[in-house]
């Protein structure tokens with residue numbers, strides 16, 4: 001997929017994805033300012049080595065960098081007037097809400113727990129901007145892979 005775009009003609013967003021993939025491949029990442037101490041190399045390796053399709057890893061990398069079009073991000077970019085979630089309608093839709101807190105995400109996890117090993121609900125807490133990386137650091141490889149598939 002990545003080989004189809006000539007390097008010199010790549011759009012800025014495509015170059016961003018390529019850059020993200022390079023970060024994933026080489027185990028480097030800007031872990032940010034979370035109060036939780038993380039070994040960034042280890043966490044990004046956990047994501048890179050997860051048994052999920054590459055497109056899921058790219059999506060998760062976007063989530064980890066607050067790069068998905070949530071209502072909060074659309075408002076920040078003046079693309080929307082409302083920050084509230086379009087599914088549940090009563091909470092601000094940021095990445096954590098969309099992926100974890102929204103009642104629809106909770107219901108999906110609840111249904112899938114009967115079939116898949118997932119991170120515990122206690123581990124699905126907002127620990128700061130790096131909540132997803134903190135979660136990856138806490139969970140088993142199987143739980144990580146299953147949770148990432150649900151996110152996608």
Ligand SMILES: [Zn+2]
Pocket residue numbers: 085086087088089090091093097101102103104
């Ligand atoms: Zn919601």
